Amino acid sequence: KAGVTQTPRYLIKTRGQQVTLSCSPISGHRSVSWYQQTPGQGLQFLFEYFSETQRNKGNFPGRFSGRQFSNSRSEMNVSTLELGDSALYLCASSLEGHPNTGELFFGEGSRLTVL
Amino acid sequence: DAKTTQPPSMDCAEGRAANLPCNHSTISGNEYVYWYRQIHSQGPQYIIHGLKNNETNEMASLIITEDRKSSTLILPHATLRDTAVYYCIVRANNAGNMLTFGGGTRLMVKP
Numbered sequence: 119k120a121g122v123t124q125t126p127r128y129l130i131k132t133r134g135q136q137v138t139l140s141c142s143p144i145s146g147h148r149s150v151s152w153y154q155q156t157p158g159q160g161l162q163f164l165f166e167y168f169s170e171t172q173r174n175k176g177n178f179p180g181r182f183s184g185r186q187f188s189n190s191r192s193e194m195n196v197s198t199l200e201l202g203d204s205a206l207y208l209c210a211s212s213l214e215g216h217p218n219t220g221e222l223f224f225g226e227g228s229r230l231t232v233l
Numbered sequence: 234d235a236k237t238t239q240p241p242s243m244d245c246a247e248g249r250a251a252n253l254p255c256n257h258s259t260i261s262g263n264e265y266v267y268w269y270r271q272i273h274s275q276g277p278q279y280i281i282h283g284l285k286n287n288e289t290n291e292m293a294s295l296i297i298t299e300d301r302k303s304s305t306l307i308l309p310h311a312t313l314r315d316t317a318v319y320y321c322i323v324r325a326n327n328a329g330n331m332l333t334f335g336g337g338t339r340l341m342v343k344p
Contacts, residue, residue, distance in 0.1 A: 122276070149329070149330055151329075151330040151331070153332075153334075160334055160335070160336060160337075161277070161320075161332075161334035162334075163331045163332060163333065166329050166330050166331055168329070173329050174328075174329045174330075174331040176331070208276050208277070210276070210277075210330065212330055221279045221282070222269075222277075222279060222330055222332065223279070224276030224277045224278070225276050226275060226276055227276055
C-alpha cells in the first residue's frame with residue numbers, strides 16, 4: 119500500500135510569491151494534517167482536515183491556508199512568502215477509526231526555500 | 234496538551250538496550266503518551282503509544298510509571314538504523330491529529 123505522497127519534494131520561491139503544496143494520503147485515510155519544521159521552531163502543527171472540513175488549526179498567520187478534497191487529498195497554500203517560511207512542510211494522514219488510535223503516517227515532506 | 238521534557242541527546246552502544254526517558258508531570262487522565270521518531274531528512278515515524286499500562290510492539294516497549302508522570306521508551310537491541318530524534322508526546326485521544334512536538338531526544342547509536 120502506497121504511503122503518504124507529497125509534491126513537490128523541493129522548491130525554491132522568492133519573497134512575495136505564493137506556493138501550493140500537495141498531499142495524497144494513504145488510501146482509505148480520511149484525516150490529513152500539516153506540520154512545519156524549521157531548525158529554530160522545530161515541528162509545529164499547522165492545520166488538520168477531516169471530511170473536507172478544517173478540524174483544528176495551529177497558531178499561524180492567515181497567509182497559511184489549506185483545503186481537502188472529496189478524495190481526501192489535501193493542499194496547503196502560503197501566500198506572500200517571507201524568508202521565515204523556509205521550512206520542511208510535512209503532511210500526515212490517519213484512519214479515523216473508533217477509537218482513534220492516533221497513529222499518524224507522515225510523508226517525506228516538501229522542502230521550501232524562500233530567497 | 235501537556236508539556237513533556239526529554240534529555241536533548243543520548244548515546245547508546247549498538248546491540249545494547251536504549252532507554253529514553255520522558256517526563257510529563259502535568260499529564261491529564263485522558264491523555265495518552267505517544268512516541269515518534271524522525272530519522273534524518275525523513276518524516277516522523279510512529280513507534281508506540283499507551284495510557285497507563287506498559288505496552289510492547291515489534292519496535293519497542295513503553296513503560297509508564299504508576300502515577301503516569303513519566304515514561305521510558307525502550308529499544309531492546311539498538312542498531313545503527315535507530316539513530317534518530319525521538320519525540321515523546323502526550324495527547325488526549327479526542328484531540329484529533331494535532332500533535333505538539335517538543336525538542337525530542339537525539340539518540341546516537343554507536344558501533
